[in-house]
Amino acid sequence: MVRPTPVVDLDLAREHGLSDDEWERILGILGRAPTFPELGIFSVMWSEHCSYKSSRCHLKTLPTSAEHVLQGPGENAGAVAIGDGLAVIFKIESHNHPSFVEPRQGAATGVGGILRDIFTMGARPIASLDSLRFGPIEDPRHRHLLRGVVDGIGGYGNAVGVATVGGEVSFHPCYRGNILVNAFNVGIVEADRIFLAKAGGVGNPVIYVGSKTGRDGIHGASLLASAEFDDPTESKRPTVQVGDPFTEKCLIEACLEAMRTDAIIGIQDMGAAGLTCSSFEMASRAGTGIEMDLDRVPQRERNMTPYELLLSESQERMLLVARAGEEGRVREIFERWDLDVAVVGRVTGDGRMKVRWHGETVVDIPVDPVAESAPMYDRPRREPGDLRIRQRLETTSIAPEDDPQAALEALLDSPNLGSKAWVYRQYDQLVQGNTVLAPGGDAALVRIKREDGTPTRKALALAVDCNSRWCWIDPYGGTIAAVAEAARNVACTGARPLAVTNCLNFGNPEKPEIMWQLAEAIRGLGDACRALGTPVISGNVSLYNETAGQPIHPTPTIAMVGLLEPWERFAVSHFPEAGLDVVLLGETRDEIGGSEWLALRRGIEAGLPPRVDLDAELRLERLLADAVARGLVRSAHDVSDGGFAVALAECSFTGPAGLCVGARVELPGGLRPEVVLFGESTGRVITTTRDPRALVALARELGVPARRIGETGGDSLHVEREGGGELLHASVAALRSVWSRALPRRMED
Numbered sequence: 001m002v003r004p005t006p007v008v009d010l011d012l013a014r015e016h017g018l019s020d021d022e023w024e025r026i027l028g029i030l031g032r033a034p035t036f037p038e039l040g041i042f043s044v045m046w047s048e049h050c051s052y053k054s055s056r057c058h059l060k061t062l063p064t065s066a067e068h069v070l071q072g073p074g075e076n077a078g079a080v081a082i083g084d085g086l087a088v089i090f091k092i093e094s095h096n097h098p099s100f101v102e103p104r105q106g107a108a109t110g111v112g113g114i115l116r117d118i119f120t121m122g123a124r125p126i127a128s129l130d131s132l133r134f135g136p137i138e139d140p141r142h143r144h145l146l147r148g149v150v151d152g153i154g155g156y157g158n159a160v161g162v163a164t165v166g167g168e169v170s171f172h173p174c175y176r177g178n179i180l181v182n183a184f185n186v187g188i189v190e191a192d193r194i195f196l197a198k199a200g201g202v203g204n205p206v207i208y209v210g211s212k213t214g215r216d217g218i219h220g221a222s223l224l225a226s227a228e229f230d231d232p233t234e235s236k237r238p239t240v241q242v243g244d245p246f247t248e249k250c251l252i253e254a255c256l257e258a259m260r261t262d263a264i265i266g267i268q269d270m271g272a273a274g275l276t277c278s279s280f281e282m283a284s285r286a287g288t289g290i291e292m293d294l295d296r297v298p299q300r301e302r303n304m305t306p307y308e309l310l311l312s313e314s315q316e317r318m319l320l321v322a323r324a325g326e327e328g329r330v331r332e333i334f335e336r337w338d339l340d341v342a343v344v345g346r347v348t349g350d351g352r353m354k355v356r357w358h359g360e361t362v363v364d365i366p367v368d369p370v371a372e373s374a375p376m377y378d379r380p381r382r383e384p385g386d387l388r389i390r391q392r393l394e395t396t397s398i399a400p401e402d403d404p405q406a407a408l409e410a411l412l413d414s415p416n417l418g419s420k421a422w423v424y425r426q427y428d429q430l431v432q433g434n435t436v437l438a439p440g441g442d443a444a445l446v447r448i449k450r451e452d453g454t455p456t457r458k459a460l461a462l463a464v465d466c467n468s469r470w471c472w473i474d475p476y477g478g479t480i481a482a483v484a485e486a487a488r489n490v491a492c493t494g495a496r497p498l499a500v501t502n503c504l505n506f507g508n509p510e511k512p513e514i515m516w517q518l519a520e521a522i523r524g525l526g527d528a529c530r531a532l533g534t535p536v537i538s539g540n541v542s543l544y545n546e547t548a549g550q551p552i553h554p555t556p557t558i559a560m561v562g563l564l565e566p567w568e569r570f571a572v573s574h575f576p577e578a579g580l581d582v583v584l585l586g587e588t589r590d591e592i593g594g595s596e597w598l599a600l601r602r603g604i605e606a607g608l609p610p611r612v613d614l615d616a617e618l619r620l621e622r623l624l625a626d627a628v629a630r631g632l633v634r635s636a637h638d639v640s641d642g643g644f645a646v647a648l649a650e651c652s653f654t655g656p657a658g659l660c661v662g663a664r665v666e667l668p669g670g671l672r673p674e675v676v677l678f679g680e681s682t683g684r685v686i687t688t689t690r691d692p693r694a695l696v697a698l699a700r701e702l703g704v705p706a707r708r709i710g711e712t713g714g715d716s717l718h719v720e721r722e723g724g725g726e727l728l729h730a731s732v733a734a735l736r737s738v739w740s741r742a743l744p745r746r747m748e749d
Helices: 010-015 020-030 036-045 096-101 103-119 140-160 220-224 245-259 274-286 306-311 327-336 387-391 404-413 468-473 475-491 512-532 596-602 614-629 643-653 673-678 692-701 732-740
Strands: 069-071 078-083 086-094 124-134 163-171 180-190 205-210 264-269 289-293 317-322 340-348 352-357 360-366 435-437 444-449 455-465 496-505 536-542 555-564 581-585 635-638 663-667 685-689 706-712 716-721 726-731
Touching: 010 020, 010 036, 020 036, 020 360, 036 274, 036 306, 036 360, 078 496, 078 536, 086 103, 086 455, 086 496, 086 555, 096 103, 096 140, 096 180, 103 124, 103 140, 103 180, 103 245, 103 264, 124 140, 124 245, 124 444, 124 455, 124 555, 140 163, 140 245, 163 435, 163 444, 163 455, 180 444, 180 455, 180 496, 180 536, 180 555, 205 245, 205 327, 245 264, 245 317, 245 327, 264 274, 274 289, 274 306, 274 317, 274 340, 274 352, 306 352, 306 360, 317 327, 327 340, 387 468, 404 596, 404 643, 404 673, 404 726, 404 732, 455 475, 468 475, 468 555, 475 496, 475 512, 475 555, 475 614, 475 635, 496 512, 496 614, 512 536, 512 555, 512 614, 581 614, 581 692, 596 643, 596 673, 614 685, 614 692, 635 643, 643 663, 643 673, 643 685, 643 716, 643 732, 673 726, 685 692, 692 706, 716 732, 726 732
Parallel strands: 086 536, 124 163, 289 352, 496 536, 663 716
Antiparallel strands: 069 078, 078 086, 086 180, 124 180, 205 317, 205 340, 264 317, 289 340, 352 360, 435 444, 444 455, 455 555, 496 555, 581 685, 581 706, 635 685, 663 706, 716 726
């Protein structure tokens, strides 16, 4: 049955998420009203999700280049040289709205999409991380969402054979209406074999490979990912894409095999906006055009229209441009992997996209105005009216902590600070055999092998971080803190931080207060990355994360990649044995604002978060790399959420199963007990060593405050003030029991 084509007018354009000004701009570009498929193309390509129209003018201020950067933002992923002719490819992406609609498939296809971004560049994916945020775990709906998301990530990643080696999970009421699912992946490639998404060479064939096209995910980019959730938009939610990890595995191997030939000119994942986005972006980057025949697109459903074929977001599909005459070789490779393959068009030199359907031209529009020259807005910005109230904190009015042990147990039992083993035990952490440090520590550590399996002496340290409460109170400072913590976590393994990818999760940018948050976060991201020498090489912006006018907290998720060589010389995050000296690096300041203790024990989310000294952070990173390389540091764990007491407890029981190592430490006086134990001053790391004098001397040489505070051993944690006076005494086994049950006991129903 042939469905009638809608009348294309301003009202229909509005239904597609286009503004009145954008409609007028389309009429000016075409000199006529668009066809229905053309309207669909403009709506997805000019959507927030695809065009970054609210953030581009700010993203341009970020540092994106350095001597080791081979490819910065603008491609499927970024690339950094790591020596010996190798490069690391990595990126983080969001799949927030689909995961809220259908958690298992939304999260699974998020993993599949980020994998394709990596192997599209010619790299073999070797490790994944994720950053997950939910509403209160006491809410049955969010326990359901957590189960579904974890099942989707594990099911897809495990089946496709890529280890999930780290990440973060947190809970807050601000995510009640919009959960966040951010997926990160990293791959390895020969530095001279990086592929780009360009449709080069007039006359070269454009080839569709992978799964057949269905109707799933239509308008996922424009109406699902680029609009708030509220009553009027509920009916517009499209079907969420359905992923098939086994097809993805075949697609990985087939693409990498094809890339080892000289047949491939360019290649692009059909992700958001599907065939439309991949074809327009490839042509725009190369300055070419494409002629395409939709009759040749492999289809799994009957009577699909040109509009549906162009906008479908069916998974496990790629678009590639091959050298003329190599079509047969490409076809043979993909058919051998049991994948669909079809020549659907050719590259032209006229800079236009021309699409035919049953012999009729249904699309004839210039490429660049749709892709490269999409609208860009410098939206109004205004500091939130209650910001100064959030930042105000009268510490003298806060009741002191009269039971530090009970406070520590409460923090370890909280969903945010308790063990996340319930989550990561559902993931394959060891597949491919590269994992050195698995989830549960400061950063994951993954050995690097060449494509032929030859091992190297190198490893990648991977971490993902963001304290969204801090970013809500101070978007600029909170984002700086996220970058610093990610770098510090990587450095705790002994690795040298290399570069950053980011996922900027915010509310509706059309609201000046939200746009101010986003602009401030990007400013903080740029300042931090410049100071630490870690350029931003890729990223993602996810906006409109709000429901019924209630936005999420600003959540600029930072993923940091570091290099360790040789990989055998690394530090763990737990106390490895008794009899080691404990040395604290960094300074504890009188800071309690924005802390987990303040929120959990006093019900207050206010006060400026701890300040970040980026110069001190850089010195700390260099000290850790040097000290680990010299064998001075056996373990290193950064002090972050929950403060010193939580970090010390984690050091004592987060090692191999059954290993519990206590410690007796003495801390300086002068500050209130809750500040000493639970304040979250940045730039601090708890280390262990056999040679405290040498470590302290090296620290002083590099300008890092350091002092021996105690030694490991026993079955309890004992914290005293200098000169006497007990602050805390607790059984390690008892603390571990509380911490390990934090999530499982809440997920039992």
